[in-house]
Amino acid sequence: MSRGQVLSRVAVIILNWNGEKFLRSYLPSVVRHTPAAIADVIVADNGSTDGSVGLLRQEFPQVKTILFSENHGFAEGYNLAIKEVAPHYKYTVLLNSDVEVKDDWLTPLFDFMEAHPEAGGVQPKILSMAEPDKFEYAGAAGGFLDRHGYPYCRGRIFDSVETDCGQYDTPLQVDWASGAALMVDNELYLAVGGLDKSFFAHMEEIDLCWRMRLAGRQLWAVPSGRVYHLGGGSLPASNPKKTYLNFRNNLLMLQKNLPRRGRGWRLVWRRLLDTLAWAKFMATCDFGNAGAVVKAHRDFARMKKAYDTDPQADLLVGRPDILVKYYLCRKSRYSDL
Secondary structure (H helix, E strand, O other), X not given: OOOOOOOOXXXXXXXXXXXXXXXXXXXHHHHHHOOOOOEEEEEEEEOOOOOHHHHHHHHOOOOEEXXXXXXXXXXXXXXXXXXXXXXXXXXXXXEOOOEEEOOOOOHHHHHHHHXXXXXXXXXXXXXXXXXXXXXXXXXXXXXXXXXXXXXXXOOXXXXXXXXXXXXXXXXXXXXXXXXXXXXXXXXXXXHOOXXXXXXXXXXXXXXXXXXXXXXXXXXXXXXXXXEEEOOOOOOOOOOHHHHHHHHHHHHHHHHHHOOHHHHXXXXXXXXXXXXXXXXXXXXXXXXXXXXXXXXXXHHHHHHHHHHOOOOOOOOOOOXXXXXXXXXXXXXXXXXXX
């Protein structure tokens, strides 16, 4: 990628690894609807061995590229790409390769960041590509954490996904913004260490947003920008590997982002709650997911030594108990909480 002068303020980076079919299907909409006056579309290729690079050169010569010689994974791939573009762009949008955009989706995000220097990151409204009138599971209209560290969204609580009727069309400060379409301040992103590559997948953007908030910045959902996410392309919800990553990474996130004082009892409580989840899997003879919960806790015990941090603020204080709200009070809509 050239290091000459760049007039744009935003790098829209799509990280690709052997995703030729996604680039062919969804990149045209990103190129068409991303305003060239404020942004450049960039594909960072993680050492693809399919026809991705050839497709970019032949059919998308206007798209800038960053070509890695090997697959660095999702987190480290973005870390390296943002490190390269940071000298030239103030902001980066981490955009999944299975996202389609319509109209000018980016300007509302850019304008909000420019007008709110306290914001370290923003996300648009994320709708389902399969059901465009519904929110998409991974992000919806902005993410939150409950007192135990369980994530939920404005528009999605656990598996209950709402229909978008304009009920969440106002900008709102949130706990986390979805990595499917996340605009970040590049300087802040690098200062807090970027995405944690040890997470491998799942919850890495929630962890990033938590560290941004600990650094004194805010995360916002700006629903006047809209994107459509295919989602579910990596692992289905019932896959034991996904269960393992979600349980392990959630524990790691608590370990590294909660103050040392009080962190222990929260983790003990989480162990009890996760034991209930394990018991439910066992009762339904779902031994694969039951084993994934056990493995997640075993690996957390090994990995937590690398996260002996002691943040000064407990950002989960005063949060609702989403388990009680959802399962006991039958609150399945964010607006009912």
